[in-house]
Amino acid sequence: MLLFCQRNPKPCPVLDVTDAGSWTTPLAPGADLRTDLPRYRVWEHGELVDEPTDVRAHWRDDLVTFLIGCSFTFEWSLAAAGVPLRHIEQGRNVSMYVTDRPCRPAGRLKGPMVVSMRPVPPARLAAAIRESSLLPAVHGSPVHCGDPGGLGIADLGKPDFGDPVDAEPDDIPVFWACGVTPQAAVMASRPPFALTHAPGHMFLTDARDEQYRVA
Secondary structure: HHHHHHHOOOOOEEEOOOOOOOOOOOOOOOOOOOOOOOOEEEEEEOOEEOOOOOOHHHOOOOOOEEEOOOOOHHHHHHHHHHOOOHHHHHOOOOEEEEEEEOHHHOOOOOEEEEEEEEEOOOOOOOHHHHHHHHOHHHHHOEEOOOOOOHOOOOOOOOOEEEOOOOOOOOOOOEEEEEEHHHHHHHHHOOOOOOEEEOOOOOOOOOOOOHHHHHO
């Protein structure tokens, strides 16, 4: 998994990796990675078998936890630059899609890149690209702007994860690499067992959003 992240840093920017069996991270002292996410996903042989709010019953001493940056982290920067966040305006989760872009494999781990999409008005497109590019640890700049067919996405109204978001008539769909990508790898590679966050239900740390800004 570490090699998969190293080879695919846009969708899998690593913020921390725990020791085997550890459920703590210096990113949130005192937190418990087994209980402090809003919702988890339990996978067996690539199949989703449960979505609990506590995974202590599933925990094993050989599990290593990867904390991956999230694009929600740079949304404060987009908002400050005048970029509207349609999903927040509409009270919805961001739309996420499985693309036809394969990640670079690592051993038995393989799978497609997942992206999140935010509709952006043309006058704010440059700001959206600039601001997100300054936070590479949380996915950074977009991987695609415009025609969703360029990523193999047939219908923006039918996201694979999250909620459909209504765009304004002139909005341009802008796509960022997404931390749900490892779940697509779990589905494609079918390892015997894995725990992940449920899409849109991330772990909140004590790190300030702005500390990941590089300039």
